[in-house]
Amino acid sequence: MGQALSLPVKLASTTLTFYRGFFHYLLGSGRNAPYLTSAPAYLQPAADDDDKPIITQSSSSFTISNFQSSRLFMQHARVHLYTLASEFYMYNKPHYRKPSYKQDLMDNLSNVAIPGTGLSLKYFVWNKLLALGYVLGAYPTVSLIASIHLWLKTKFRSSISQEYAVRLLAPDDWFSYWRLNSRIAGLHALLNDVPPGYEMENKWTFLEKGNERDVPISPYLECDGIVVKHRNEEGGMGIHFYKNATVGGDWIIQERIYNGDWVKGHLPENAPLSTFRVITQSRGALDVTKPCTVRDVKALSCVFRAGRANAATDHDSVMFDVDVKTGKVLGGTSNAHWYKLGLWNLLPGRCVWRSDDHAITHHPDGNIAVTGETVPDIRGMLQLVETSHWKMCPDVPLVGWDVVLSSSKELPVCLLEVNLSCNFFRGSFDRQVYLDFCEDMVGKLQEMRLKADREGKKFKKFH
Numbered sequence: 001m002g003q004a005l006s007l008p009v010k011l012a013s014t015t016l017t018f019y020r021g022f023f024h025y026l027l028g029s030g031r032n033a034p035y036l037t038s039a040p041a042y043l044q045p046a047a048d049d050d051d052k053p054i055i056t057q058s059s060s061s062f063t064i065s066n067f068q069s070s071r072l073f074m075q076h077a078r079v080h081l082y083t084l085a086s087e088f089y090m091y092n093k094p095h096y097r098k099p100s101y102k103q104d105l106m107d108n109l110s111n112v113a114i115p116g117t118g119l120s121l122k123y124f125v126w127n128k129l130l131a132l133g134y135v136l137g138a139y140p141t142v143s144l145i146a147s148i149h150l151w152l153k154t155k156f157r158s159s160i161s162q163e164y165a166v167r168l169l170a171p172d173d174w175f176s177y178w179r180l181n182s183r184i185a186g187l188h189a190l191l192n193d194v195p196p197g198y199e200m201e202n203k204w205t206f207l208e209k210g211n212e213r214d215v216p217i218s219p220y221l222e223c224d225g226i227v228v229k230h231r232n233e234e235g236g237m238g239i240h241f242y243k244n245a246t247v248g249g250d251w252i253i254q255e256r257i258y259n260g261d262w263v264k265g266h267l268p269e270n271a272p273l274s275t276f277r278v279i280t281q282s283r284g285a286l287d288v289t290k291p292c293t294v295r296d297v298k299a300l301s302c303v304f305r306a307g308r309a310n311a312a313t314d315h316d317s318v319m320f321d322v323d324v325k326t327g328k329v330l331g332g333t334s335n336a337h338w339y340k341l342g343l344w345n346l347l348p349g350r351c352v353w354r355s356d357d358h359a360i361t362h363h364p365d366g367n368i369a370v371t372g373e374t375v376p377d378i379r380g381m382l383q384l385v386e387t388s389h390w391k392m393c394p395d396v397p398l399v400g401w402d403v404v405l406s407s408s409k410e411l412p413v414c415l416l417e418v419n420l421s422c423n424f425f426r427g428s429f430d431r432q433v434y435l436d437f438c439e440d441m442v443g444k445l446q447e448m449r450l451k452a453d454r455e456g457k458k459f460k461k462f463h
Helices: 002-026 047-051 071-090 101-109 128-153 160-169 174-191 196-201 203-212 378-392 431-455
Strands: 225-229 239-243 276-282 297-307 317-322 329-333 398-405 413-419
Touching (some): 071 431, 196 203, 196 413, 203 378, 297 378, 297 431
């Protein structure tokens, strides 16, 4: 009874902390002072928390007792609230791949919905006032509903107040990590006038630079182009000409890549090319004017995206976490419920609210065992992406690499593409290493932002 009575107080306290922290970095002293020295007391751990063990799990924090009072939780909350407030600073400013941060935000959220609502998130960010209303109203409401839903799903084993604190102040779901990484990338590129490494997001630049720097890249064809004709059209109808990028065109014509034996052995028939998503971080991005060494780059996570039968790409897949130390494949999960658009998804049974946390052990198309297997030469794969980050874009903070274990004897391991506003695809990682890096990055970016304010810097358009 006492816990039920104290619940509204705990929820109100968390909500107040969220509002105070957000406005501290949006309009208060946190906006106009160095990041570390301006951190408010309510976002600092209690003095006796230094004696508690450091918790480094990167997901499913609801199983950890009193997680919301730990040092790592407070560190995460500071980074989350600072970068969330920074979106309003960047909103109408240039983005490294779009005319404005707003445009990039809307494009990226166009096919994403809060699970069970079916409503694209892009509608909540098409102007600043609406986005602010979403942050102040919808975000806490959705966090509370999610906390109650977890409490019911776990048969009352989880804590509503603790889960609400995680969801609102230090969210550890895939979507929130993706947005956090994207905010850091956007702010870093803006304040550093888009370092050369950001050009790697252009697929053709990535292929050219990779070959120049002896990085194993998915091969492309040297030809003028191709002609494609629909099989049911006659004469000169339905003919399409694709001019290759090798001769100044807009299309990249590549050799087809096939899954290697290990990957193929863990997939059903007619599965697409299935890649590994590896995330790396570069401390060389903290100061792009200084030289970087390969030791400044570290691989954080790895996920095997096991494509579904008859899918066109591995965007439709089961995401199996991989232990980066051993290469052992852990449990699988999905985030497909975040991509179900249409108001009919409001109807009961149309869309799950959350997927099970890495509970899948077998590929659902064929009941093929995946969990417990070991990825061959995981250390070689991680060294490849670390070296590639160093060679190609050491001035970019976080990079998501799509790595292929192919059937080619000449190129058994190669890189397909890079993603600079990347997400972990629910892979596990050392939260301490990641948050230390994020907080160092945010501290540097705030220093640069204050300098830009003093100098009245005008940000140039990148497109």
